[in-house]
Amino acid sequence: MRITHKVPRRIFTNHSWKCVATFLCMAMCCARVFAFEISSEMSESVAPVTQTVAAQDIFAENVLAHNAPEQDANAPLVEPVNAATNFNSAATPNAMPERPWFNIEKLWLLLWIVFIGGAVTVSVWLAKSGRPIRIRRIAALEAVDNAVGRATEMGRSILFVPGIQDMDNIQTVAGLTMLGRVAKTAAEYDATIEVPTCRSLVMEAARDTVRASYLSAGRADGFSVDRITYITDDQFGYVAHVVGSMVREKPATCFYMGCFFAESLIFAETGNAIGAIQIAGTAESSQLPFFVAACDYTLIGEEFFAASAYLSGEPAQLGTLRGQDVGKFAVVVLIALGVLASTILVMAPNAAVVGWFLGGLQKVLGG
Amino acid sequence: MKRIIPMWIAIIGGFAMMLSSFVPLAESAGEMFADVFNVVAAIAFVLGAGSLAKQHLEKLSRRDAGWGYSIITLGSFLITLFIGLGKIGIHPNEQFPQAPYSGSNEMEGSAFGWIYEYMITPLTSTMFALLAFFVASAAFRAFRAKNTEAILLLVTAFIVLLGRTFAGVVLTGWFPDWASGLRLENLSIYVMQVFNTAGNRAIMIGIALGVAATGLRILFGIDRSWLGGGDA
Numbered sequence: 272m273r274i275t276h277k278v279p280r281r282i283f284t285n286h287s288w289k290c291v292a293t294f295l296c297m298a299m300c301c302a303r304v305f306a307f308e309i310s311s312e313m314s315e316s317v318a319p320v321t322q323t324v325a326a327q328d329i330f331a332e333n334v335l336a337h338n339a340p341e342q343d344a345n346a347p348l349v350e351p352v353n354a355a356t357n358f359n360s361a362a363t364p365n366a367m368p369e370r371p372w373f374n375i376e377k378l379w380l381l382l383w384i385v386f387i388g389g390a391v392t393v394s395v396w397l398a399k400s401g402r403p404i405r406i407r408r409i410a411a412l413e414a415v416d417n418a419v420g421r422a423t424e425m426g427r428s429i430l431f432v433p434g435i436q437d438m439d440n441i442q443t444v445a446g447l448t449m450l451g452r453v454a455k456t457a458a459e460y461d462a463t464i465e466v467p468t469c470r471s472l473v474m475e476a477a478r479d480t481v482r483a484s485y486l487s488a489g490r491a492d493g494f495s496v497d498r499i500t501y502i503t504d505d506q507f508g509y510v511a512h513v514v515g516s517m518v519r520e521k522p523a524t525c526f527y528m529g530c531f532f533a534e535s536l537i538f539a540e541t542g543n544a545i546g547a548i549q550i551a552g553t554a555e556s557s558q559l560p561f562f563v564a565a566c567d568y569t570l571i572g573e574e575f576f577a578a579s580a581y582l583s584g585e586p587a588q589l590g591t592l593r594g595q596d597v598g599k600f601a602v603v604v605l606i607a608l609g610v611l612a613s614t615i616l617v618m619a620p621n622a623a624v625v626g627w628f629l630g631g632l633q634k635v636l637g638g
Numbered sequence: 639m640k641r642i643i644p645m646w647i648a649i650i651g652g653f654a655m656m657l658s659s660f661v662p663l664a665e666s667a668g669e670m671f672a673d674v675f676n677v678v679a680a681i682a683f684v685l686g687a688g689s690l691a692k693q694h695l696e697k698l699s700r701r702d703a704g705w706g707y708s709i710i711t712l713g714s715f716l717i718t719l720f721i722g723l724g725k726i727g728i729h730p731n732e733q734f735p736q737a738p739y740s741g742s743n744e745m746e747g748s749a750f751g752w753i754y755e756y757m758i759t760p761l762t763s764t765m766f767a768l769l770a771f772f773v774a775s776a777a778f779r780a781f782r783a784k785n786t787e788a789i790l791l792l793v794t795a796f797i798v799l800l801g802r803t804f805a806g807v808v809l810t811g812w813f814p815d816w817a818s819g820l821r822l823e824n825l826s827i828y829v830m831q832v833f834n835t836a837g838n839r840a841i842m843i844g845i846a847l848g849v850a851a852t853g854l855r856i857l858f859g860i861d862r863s864w865l866g867g868g869d870a
Contacts, residue, residue: 370662370663371662372661372662372663373660373661373662374659374660374661374662377659377660380660381660384656384850387847387850387851387854388854391851391854391855392858395860437679438675438679439672439675441849441852441853444852444856445852447863448861448863451863452863470679470682470686471679471682471683471684471685471686471687471689472678472679472682474682474685474686474689475682475685480863483641497692497693497696500689500690500693501685501686501687501689501690502690503690505758505762506762507761507762507765507766508761508762510765511761511765519703519704533766533769536769536772536773536776537765537768537769537772539776540772540775540776543779554845554848554849556838556841556842556845559841561776563780564776564777564779564780565776565779571841571844572841572842572844572845572848573844573845573847573848574848575848576845576848576849576851576852577848577851579852579855579861579863580855580861583861583863587860588855588860588861591851591854591855591860591861592851594851594854595847595848595850595851598847598850598851599843599844599847602843602847
């Protein structure tokens with residue numbers, strides 16, 4: 272007799288939820304794009320009407336100004352005829368000011384981007400051609416392997432907090448690149464990594480990142496989607512959950528990589544209290560002192576953005592760090608020149624050339 | 639393919655946003671990409687809510703430690719969702735009196751607003767208040783005079799702390815005018831305006847260059863670790 276086990280079919284699997292969400296996403300994006308086009312067309316067709324209304328307002332204001340009893344005697348009177356002329360000229364579409372094709376006020380910013388982009392591209396090309404690149408040692412990144420190894424030895428989990436902002440924040444993106452590296456090491460060491468997130472989109476991105484890391488480490492079976500969870504968008508609700516789980520589960524290693532605000536010290540102090548080894552990285556300068564005070568290692572500002580390239584060890588990525596340093600060198604030189612010129616100008620206020628140079632320097636630096 | 643498509647979306651979206659910053663005619667394209675992001679984030683919320691429900695339902699079914707809190711979480715989630723979607727206690731908008739659901743959730747007297755004002759705000763304030771104690775414990779550890787750097791940090795911290803309170807004026811307010819620069823309140827301003835600003839600006843310049851380099855790495859497809867690394 273053949274025995275068959277009837278396996279209950281799950282109607283709403285993770286995959287089906289994702290399909291539904293993707294479909295909704297595409298539908299709403301299409302709706303948004305079409306709405307945008309329709310509104311553009313409508314605004315074009317409505318524009319002459321708006322111009323007419325605006326012109327009528329100008330006409331009414333001018334006539335009122337002409338008839339106002341408390342008008343200044345010296346002020347030139349506006350003739351109704353001229354006002355009517357204004358009305359006609361304003362109603363003509365040709366009278367509308369044309370939008371410039373380029374924002375000239377941002378010219379120097381564009382040149383800076385081109386300069387840094389060029390420096391990065393040249394550095395990447397040099398690195399790929401085999402030119403050796405020396406990168407200074409960053410203690411916090413050297414400690415990543417030890418921190419993950421510690422968690423493995425202690426049989427406890429690793430906590431990774433990718434900040435409290437969404438995917439449109441570059442710090443969150445940098446945090447996720449770091450998560451990819453940490454997750455790969457954790458997969459190789461067979462350690463457990465927990466990632467509570469504050470935004471749904473970050474949760475999805477983190478799941479994909481960690482899944483790919485486990486796959487590239489050859490440990491696809493070790494990945495569990497349930498370890499990367501969404502908690503809440505609320506800042507302190509998220510803090511309550513993370514701090515509570517830290518106290519209960521006592522992770523051996525805590526990573527804080529991303530954008531943090533008031534919660535930074537609460538996380539770091541709780542991690543310190545449970546005896547976890549802590550590595551933090553953020554570009555929020557107001558939160559850096561808290562991390563420095565309470566964590567074992569802190570990636571300060573640019574180190575945080577360099578972390579992914581540093582850990583990858585790939586020449587192309589390390590080349591971008593060299594390009595970044597070229598930009599930094601240029602800024603240092605300009606600041607030194609600015610300080611020198613300002614000092615000279617204080618000592619000799621009539622030095623016109625120095626004043627002209629300083630004015631130009633302010634423009635270059637966007638002042 | 640699963641990596642190539644997201645990478646190209648990031649590259650096109652990134653360059654479009656950059657272009658919209660410099661070309662006024664392309665501003666609307668940048669706004670459209672920002673709107674698309676908001677739409678995607680809103681839809682991803684469905685996945686987030688699903689993850690939250692699954693996480694707590696599993697905890698309940700396994701009877702894990704603290705499963706009672708999962709009941710509270712799920713209950714609060716469902717009640718708030720019901721009140722928010724049902725717009726309980728909200729009057730119709732004055733402009734559309736015939737439409738029963740035209741009122742805003744932010745309207746005064748709404749049940750949703752009541753939950754926010756009398757439950758979320760006190761709970762948030764409680765968590766925020768913990769910060770004072772954590773600052774004290776972190777300061778205690780940071781200000782231990784272990785070496786020269788720590789002593790310098792301690793002295794600077796005391797100057798700023800005293801200089802920004804009335805104690806600073808009481809302690810050094812009697813200094814004569816020719817030594818007014820040594821008064822704690824003036825020293826505090828000097829430390830904040832010169833040393834602190836200089837250090838802060840150095841970090842900010844580094845961050846700006848780091849953001850630019852990271853952006854270029856992602857836009858050029860050099861760094862793909864956010865896609866899980868490896869070749870596309």
